[in-house]
Amino acid sequence: MAFSKLSLLVLLSSWSTIVLAKAGAHKRIRDLIKSNSPLLQYPTQFTQDLVPKRIHSHNDYWREVPLLTVLSYGVGSVEADVWLFGGAGDLLIGHDPESLTADRTFGSLYVQPLLEILKPQNPGYDLYKGSPPTGIFDTSSGASLNLLVYVKTDGASALPVILKALKPLRDAGYLTTYYSNGTLVRSAITVIGTGNSPLDLVRALDPRDYFFDGPLANLSRGDIFKPTLSPIASTGYAVAVGWNGLGTIPDNQLTKLRKLIDDAHALGVQARFWDTPGWPVSARNNVWMVLLENGADWLNADDVEAASEF
Ligand SMILES: *[C@@H]1O[C@H](CO)[C@@H](O)[C@H](O)[C@H]1NC(C)=O
Ligand SMILES: *[C@@H]1O[C@H](CO)[C@@H](O)[C@H](O)[C@H]1NC(C)=O
Secondary structure: OHHHHHHHHHHHHHHHHHHHHHHHHHHHHHHHHHOOOHHHOOOOHHHOOOOOEEEEEOOHHHOOOOOHHHHOOOEEEEEEEEEEEOOOOEEEEOOOHHHOOOOOEHHHHHHHHHHHHHHHHOOOHHHHOOOOOOOOOHHHOOOOEEEEEEEOOOHHHHHHHHHHHOHHHHHOOOEOEEOOOOOEEOOOEEEEEEEOOOHHHHHHOOOEOOEEOEEHHHOOHHHOOOOOOOOEEEEEHHHHOOOOOOOOOOHHHHHHHHHHHHHHHHHOOEEEEEOOOOOOHHHHHHHHHHHHHOOOOEEEEOOHHHHHHO
């Protein structure tokens, strides 16, 4: 009798301890949330739930908030159209001259926001020099964000100004870099020039932290397109393949598509097709599916929300 009373007492008291502890924990959680406690400010929370996707954000600057909108969908590649203007060497962002404003620059829309995201991701980075910094995406910290720079004005004059604008990211160690001794150091951001980016000048960079979007339809040209110069290569889908996404892709077009992708992969280069059909939505999705099934590395998308749910 005495024994079971005792064990009942022990049981009751441990149960009440648990209940009290649980109530205490709930109160503590409520207090922390109410006070917006610094204990809840996870340093890399900017992208904590995002899984990076192999989507390329075409004409990113058209979005209400450039860069950040697409990062919020986990997009792994963004494209900025850059125009060099004026003696001061302003790099303005936009699709055509009418859309440019003095406030919207390569620095203000891309370089500074990327720095602001990456700094908290790498609080102790200086202590760990030697290992790569944490990238944009917390769920895949080794993934590098592709920043495609589409040069709209003369390439030879724009390149040095773009390289200078990238200095804060370079100085922080956030740019993927190739050294002529054969070492490729991957980092949080891989900058890839396209549009009028001058191939010969990009090839001559040493070290190189500005790469070149290779010609996917002509990769064997000159035996120079290797991943250390061209991590990706691109071509216009409509011309290179052409299937409109309705019905089933004809064999000859499928063969063309596979050859372009396989030739790139044989060199270690990733394949991207731009100018894929956008409408009807079912045709757009059919083309995306055929591209993915056959190994294309990036989906080029204007509607990144649709692509991220694809
Ligand atoms: C190549 O050069 C870079 C930069 O100087 C250096 O960090 C790296 O260790 C070198 N790699 C080799 C294999 O010499
Ligand atoms: C490939 O490059 C060669 C030499 O520059 C050029 O003549 C040819 O038109 C190119 N082909 C394509 C499909 O771009």
